[in-house]
Amino acid sequence: MPTHFRKMHGLGNDFVVIDEREYPLNLTPTRIAALADRRRGIGCDQFVTLSPATITEALAFVRFFNPDGSEAGACGNASRCVASLLAAETGNTELTIQTRGGLLKAHVRPADEEGRATVTVDMGRPRTDWQDIPLAQETDTLRLPLEGEPAALSMGNPHATFFVEDLAEAERGPALEMDPLFPDRANIGFARIDAPDRMRLRVWERGAGFTLACGSGACAAAVNAARRGLAGRRMTVEVDGGEMLIAWEANDHVLMTGPAQLAFEGAVDLKAYPE
């Protein structure tokens, strides 16, 4: 029996979303990778599943998988998309979703005539201790012992941010993702500070490669810029797909605001994909 899915995106960072709350599908990493593959599957940057929440205040337990089948503890753009989906389903504009990286509270402004909602997600606190990122050795996470001295933190997934003048340096991303300093690999951001409240960012994503936008990467880059004294605590982050607003609040929580969009819905025969 075909399985319903939604194709969604946040600033071009795109997702296949499958709701397993009614009917668990037990999707294996192999099948997820095949479905996420743009040549042989539906194609997406991350594959997102909704399952029943195990914490009563949350409407769903949301998991994020990269096209290589690896699981991410956070995915900012997908969190906005799922929040907009749940808001449309429930009529709630304030809601909570459960992720491996923690509980995320969202505020959803209803979709406009193009189906584009504006969502603010509280992405929680950045984790800046080396063990929480994680790194392979005790390290000052403000300046990692790598060429270009990036800053690093976790938003529920590992991020290193290089502050550069020339975004062409992003070509270093693939090698850096695999650097032994990152035992779980890492998302690698390249940020150019254009003003105390504005940056341009490109992210080589762990397990996914370059994407048009990376929400957790924008949070990480904005917090790392403020930690390094390069910017304030409210940033407009310009990515290839558009702009997000990031605010690192006085309570240490990081608020991310940006669009969420349903592209189309469809059905897929999972049996056509290898277990």
Ligand SMILES: N[C@H](CCC[C@H](N)C(=O)O)C(=O)O
């Ligand atoms: N695109 C996502 C990030 C996915 C992170 C994933 N690549 C990982 O392995 O952590 C975002 O909007 O935050």
